[in-house]
Amino acid sequence: MLAEIITIGDEILIGQIIDTNSAFISKELNKIGVSVYQITSIQDDRDHILNAFKDAKKRVDLVIVTGGLGPTKDDITKQTFCDFFDDKLIENRTVVENIKRLFSKYQRNKPLPATILQAMVPSKATILNNLHGTAPGMWLEQDETVFVSLPGVPYEMKYLLTKEVLPKVVARFNRPFIYHKTLLTYGMGESAIAERIADWETNLPKNIKLAYLPSLGKVRLRLSATSDDEKQLKERIDTRMEVLNEILADIAVGYEDETSIAELIGRILTEKGESYSVAESCTGGRIASEITQYSGASATFMGGIVPYDTNLKTKILGVPKEIIDRYTVVSIPVAEEMARRCCLLFESDYSIATTGIAGPTKGDGVDEVGTVCIAICTPKGVVSEKFLFGNDRYRVIEKASNKAFEMLLKEISKN
Numbered sequence: 001m002l003a004e005i006i007t008i009g010d011e012i013l014i015g016q017i018i019d020t021n022s023a024f025i026s027k028e029l030n031k032i033g034v035s036v037y038q039i040t041s042i043q044d045d046r047d048h049i050l051n052a053f054k055d056a057k058k059r060v061d062l063v064i065v066t067g068g069l070g071p072t073k074d075d076i077t078k079q080t081f082c083d084f085f086d087d088k089l090i091e092n093r094t095v096v097e098n099i100k101r102l103f104s105k106y107q108r109n110k111p112l113p114a115t116i117l118q119a120m121v122p123s124k125a126t127i128l129n130n131l132h133g134t135a136p137g138m139w140l141e142q143d144e145t146v147f148v149s150l151p152g153v154p155y156e157m158k159y160l161l162t163k164e165v166l167p168k169v170v171a172r173f174n175r176p177f178i179y180h181k182t183l184l185t186y187g188m189g190e191s192a193i194a195e196r197i198a199d200w201e202t203n204l205p206k207n208i209k210l211a212y213l214p215s216l217g218k219v220r221l222r223l224s225a226t227s228d229d230e231k232q233l234k235e236r237i238d239t240r241m242e243v244l245n246e247i248l249a250d251i252a253v254g255y256e257d258e259t260s261i262a263e264l265i266g267r268i269l270t271e272k273g274e275s276y277s278v279a280e281s282c283t284g285g286r287i288a289s290e291i292t293q294y295s296g297a298s299a300t301f302m303g304g305i306v307p308y309d310t311n312l313k314t315k316i317l318g319v320p321k322e323i324i325d326r327y328t329v330v331s332i333p334v335a336e337e338m339a340r341r342c343c344l345l346f347e348s349d350y351s352i353a354t355t356g357i358a359g360p361t362k363g364d365g366v367d368e369v370g371t372v373c374i375a376i377c378t379p380k381g382v383v384s385e386k387f388l389f390g391n392d393r394y395r396v397i398e399k400a401s402n403k404a405f406e407m408l409l410k411e412i413s414k415n
Contacts, residue, residue, distance in 0.1 A: 001175045002037040002060040003029055006052050008067035008077055009152060012041045021066045021157050032166060033175030033226075034062065044068055049080045057145045061173060064165070067152035069118070069135035077149060078121060078138075085140055087122040092136070094127060095119035099134045125149075128164040132156050137164060146172065177230040181241050182213075182222040182256035185248055186406040190214040193221070197247055200240075208237060216395055217402035220256060221248075253409065261405045262291045268412050269300040269350075276408070277346035278304035279317060279338045281329075282356035282372055286401045302346040307338075313355075317341040328366050330355050332373050332384045339377035339384075350412060351377040352404045356389075358396045372400045378411050 005022045012019050019041060026036045037060050042048045049068075056063045068077030082088055096119040103111045111134070118134050121127060128137030128148075133156040138149040148165055150157045169175075185193065190212050194201070201210055207227075213220035223241055227233035245252050253261045269276060278287050288304035291297050305316060310329045313319040319337045327333045338353035356372030369391045375384035385407065389399040 001034050001062070001173050003034050003062040003064060004037055004056040004060045005039045006049075006056065006063060006065045007039070007041045007152070008044060008049060008065060009041075010043055012067075013043060021152065021154055024154070024158060025064055025066075025161060028161060028166060029062075029064075029169075030178050030180070032170055033178050034169065034173075035178065044076060046076060046080050046083070049077070050084055053080075053084050053147070057142070061145060062169065063145065063147045064161075065147065065149045066157055069149065069151050081125070081138065081140065081147070081149060082122050085122060085124055085142060087124045089120040090123045091119050092121050092127055093119075094129060095121065095136045098129055098131070098136070102134060128160050130156055130160055132159050139165075139168065176226050176228055177233055178224070178226050179230075179233050179237055180222055180224045181237050182220050183241060183244055183248070184218065184220055184253050184256055184259075184261065185251045186218045186253055186261060186402060186409070188219065188248075188251045190219050193219055193248070193251075197244065200244060200247060204240065205236070208240065216398040217406070218261075222256075260290075260294070261402075261409060262297075263294050265405065265409055265412065266291070266294065266297055266300045268409075270296075272412070274349040274412075275300050275302050275346075276350035276352070277302045277342050277348040279342035279351060279353040280304060280306050281308055281313070281338075281354055282358045283354045283397055283401050283404070284308065284358075286397050287352060287354070287404055290401065290405070302348045305342065305345070313338060317345065330357055330367050330371055330373055332375070332386055335373035335375035336377075336382045336384050339375035339382055343377045349379055350408060352408055353377070354400055354404055356387075356396070356400060358400075359391050359393045370396050372396065372403075374400065374404050374407060376404075376407050376411050383407070383411060 005025050007019050007022060011017050022039045029036055040052055042052050099111050099115060115134055121136060121138060125138040125140050128139060130136050133151055133153055135151040137160040140147045150160050204210060208223055208225045211222045213222060223237045225233055225237055253264050280287055285306050291301050307313045307316055314321050317338055318341045319334060323333050323337055335353050335355050339351045342351035342353055353375045357367060357369050359369035370389045372387045372389055375382055389396040
């Protein structure tokens with residue numbers, strides 16, 4: 001079964017917002033055995049939308065459209081649906097009552113006439129009631145192709161997709177099972193991994209596909225296959241993934257959707273009854289942000305500090321000024337002292353410290369852009385390393401953060 005996603009909105013095409021909706025929809029459809037054939041972003045233009053609908057209908061069984069459902073004049077999706085389905089707009093009382101309920105609960109006043117106009121929907125549409133917003137979802141069918149229209153607001157779209165659309169798709173279509181399993185690895189490049197697992201990869205059955213997904217210091221290895229027998233499919237992939245995990249045991253940290261390196265670190269430290277903290281200069285809180293994404297982080301993560309200004313490394317962390325003057329702010333001695341002082345400040349067993357030059361300018365540093373020093377303080381001492389991560393600011397921050405997690409995991413695993 002094939003689907004196409006169409007996002008409507010000039011704001012996507014001019015780069016004003018990032019289309020995260022399509023990624024979420026694709027992932028959720030894949031879970032129920034629906035393959036996304038194409039993703040299309042188009043303008044808020046009637047002819048453009050109609051042509052996109054006509055083309056999609058020739059290719060796929062399911063078309064999911066997001067955007068263009070608001071109360072303003074540039075939101076033309078509903079009227080264009082009427083043109084495509086030879087239909088007319090009518091007021092839907094369920095939508096009217098939902099709008100009034102939302103305004104009564106959250107706005108404490110009556111909805112404007114323009115807002116009530118969102119209750120005007122194609123007469124042929126099955127309404128998908130949006131409990132989190134005023135724009136309803138819509139389900140229409142033409143010649144065995146289903147068209148679904150959803151609001152562009154991400155949390156409204158996610159609610160309607162998971163609660164309304166996916167159950168209806170499961171009931172409406174016969175679908176094969178699609179199964180992916182992804183192993184997360186840190187600290188080894190794609191080419192080195194490929195060489196290491198060459199024999200294992202050669203022996204994969206033809207219907208099981210391996211994908212390498214590298215990104216800034218880590219590589220994800222994904223196995224994918226399709227079958228009508230869900231149990232057999234999962235057993236085949238899980239068995240081969242277990243072997244891959246054993247081959248790459250020294251760099252594998254777990255399976256995507258089941259764990260992350262931050263979660264793994266938290267789990268190990270919880271079992272040991274230990275804690276950690278972070279002192280981030282060049283990474284600017286990126287490491288702490290990754291740690292606190294997951295429930296239960298407070299059991300092991302004591303806190304973090306971002307002494308971005310050089311003087312704050314002395315004033316708050318207590319790094320001796322003479323060490324900074326002697327070795328420069330981006331140096332192994334400074335990183336090590338930051339890590340030690342961080343452990344003392346937060347009374348933690350471990351700490352991560354980063355100091356570097358993310359770019360594009362050197363700031364207080366004298367080394368070239370991309371130079372990063374990372375130190376890990378442990379109960380047995382401090383380990384550190386100096387890296388050169390290139391000259392792109394985003395890549396430097398991401399690579400440094402990933403490397404810091406990798407170094408910490410290595411230390412807590414052996415202590």
